[in-house]
Amino acid sequence: MVKHGSKWKVYEVKSSTSISETYLNDISVQYYVISNSGLHISDISIVYINNEYVRHGKLELDQLFNIESLLEFAIEKQEWVSEEVERLKNVVALKEIPNVDIGMQCTDPYQCAFIGYCWNDIPENSVFDISRMHRRKKFELYEQGIVSLEDIPEDYELPASQKLQIDSYINGKTTINEQAIKEFLKTINYPLYYMDFETFQPAIPLFDNSKPYQQIPFQFSLHYQKSKDSTLQHSEFLAEAGQDPRPEFIERLLKDTKEPGDMLVYNKSFEITRLKEIARDFPKYTKEINERILRIKDLMIPFQRKWYYTPEMQGSYSIKYVLPALVPELSYDKLEIKEGGSASMSFEGLFSETDLFKVQETRKNLLEYCKMDTLAMVEILNTLQMFI
DNA sequence: CGCTTGGACCCTCTATTCTT
DNA sequence: AAGAATAGAGGGTCCAAGCG
Numbered sequence: 123m124v125k126h127g128s129k130w131k132v133y134e135v136k137s138s139t140s141i142s143e144t145y146l147n148d149i150s151v152q153y154y155v156i157s158n159s160g161l162h163i164s165d166i167s168i169v170y171i172n173n174e175y176v177r178h179g180k181l182e183l184d185q186l187f188n189i190e191s192l193l194e195f196a197i198e199k200q201e202w203v204s205e206e207v208e209r210l211k212n213v214v215a216l217k218e219i220p221n222v223d224i225g226m227q228c229t230d231p232y233q234c235a236f237i238g239y240c241w242n243d244i245p246e247n248s249v250f251d252i253s254r255m256h257r258r259k260k261f262e263l264y265e266q267g268i269v270s271l272e273d274i275p276e277d278y279e280l281p282a283s284q285k286l287q288i289d290s291y292i293n294g295k296t297t298i299n300e301q302a303i304k305e306f307l308k309t310i311n312y313p314l315y316y317m318d319f320e321t322f323q324p325a326i327p328l329f330d331n332s333k334p335y336q337q338i339p340f341q342f343s344l345h346y347q348k349s350k351d352s353t354l355q356h357s358e359f360l361a362e363a364g365q366d367p368r369p370e371f372i373e374r375l376l377k378d379t380k381e382p383g384d385m386l387v388y389n390k391s392f393e394i395t396r397l398k399e400i401a402r403d404f405p406k407y408t409k410e411i412n413e414r415i416l417r418i419k420d421l422m423i424p425f426q427r428k429w430y431y432t433p434e435m436q437g438s439y440s441i442k443y444v445l446p447a448l449v450p451e452l453s454y455d456k457l458e459i460k461e462g463g464s465a466s467m468s469f470e471g472l473f474s475e476t477d478l479f480k481v482q483e484t485r486k487n488l489l490e491y492c493k494m495d496t497l498a499m500v501e502i503l504n505t506l507q508m509f510i
Numbered sequence: 511c512g513c514t515t516g517g518a519c520c521c522t523c524t525a526t527t528c529t530t
Numbered sequence: 531a532a533g534a535a536t537a538g539a540g541g542g543t544c545c546a547a548g549c550g
Contacts, residue, residue, distance in 0.1 A: 254537055321530045335531045391534040392529040462530045
């Protein structure tokens with residue numbers, strides 16, 4: 123809040139990149155509270171991130187943030203706020219738990235703190251666990267009394283992938299399309315690299331030639347096999363926290379993938395997009411990056427296309443579900459870092475970590491985690507190859 | 511003949527999924 | 531939070547079949 127004479131200008135700062143309906147309600151409530159406390163508001167705005175801004179040198183705050191005045195909107199909404207305040211006062215006055223069934227409001231716009239209470243009776247493997255089904259439709263089923271997967275009538279029309287999920291669960295049935303998997307394996311050629319990137323996304327661009335929330339790669343793991351039965355080799359890179367990791371990341375990656383060979387990843391759109399971004403932001407690597415992109419193949423495809431599906435995958439084809447189903451003996455359980463999200467948090471933490479022992483520990487954990495990701499791909503491919 | 515109905519097809523928009 | 535891919539939903543168009 124900024125005072126101008128006897129009046130105030132109010133700014134609500136959000137880390138988001140657009141103004142949502144929730145923010146419009148927010149700002150109306152802010153206006154209501156502040157103005158009814160006796161302060162005179164001359165303007166009220168939402169400040170949010172401009173994700174088009176590319177940093178060059180010193181941060182330019184006027185470009186990093188969008189400021190949008192919503193004074194007129196907030197004034198128009200005051201009657202609504204005051205009605206809502208009355209309504210909610212009545213709810214609180216009840217002094218008993220409101221009797222409201224679960225619905226879209228449980229997670230939209232935010233997850234409710236009472237999920238554990240209201241959803242207690244929803245069994246595991248319910249219609250709410252059906253993959254790719256819109257939430258609206260899940261509640262339509264729920265309202266018809268169809269809750270657990272067994273409740274769904276046999277002749278109920280559903281897309282094939284959802285039918286497979288339900289059918290596999292009920293009958294404990296694994297589906298393997300050997301022919302399709304064989305065709306897929308023919309497209310994977312040795313020598314073979316297994317590749318995985320880790321990235322982090324600072325809301326405020328830390329480096330030149332980067333935008334808010336841009337995914338900055340800071341680590342990779344590469345396994346390499348000359349032929350199917352030759353020994354695995356491993357190389358890796360983990361940037362020093364502080365400066366822009368991208369130049370060294372790409373130099374090391376290009377160097378370590380110089381030898382010919384397909385490059386296997388899980389969900390190739392992720393790695394390819396990161397490589398294209400590096401080419402865009404550091405054009406001198408473009409030619410070599412494009413050569414690598416052409417070699418990338420995607421290990422996710424057999425699972426996305428449901429050529430290999432087991433009930434424990436629960437409709438998902440992410441590596442988190444596929445690995446335990448195919449290679450149960452290889453697990454992330456013993457690792458300190460178990461998923462990509464915490465890897466990027468850990469790396470961000472290194473920027474402000476002064477305890478050198480802790481820095482060493484975190485770096486060791488990051489290297490272990492990323493290496494496990496590519497090793498998991500090696501084992502998944504091995505399992506698929508057993509069908510040949 | 512004129513009307514409705516239903517299927518095939520296409521397009522667009524939205525929601526969900528994957529990765530970090 | 532991003533971006534790509536894809537599934538789902540809904541709308542529009544077209545045409546043939548069916549009906550009175």
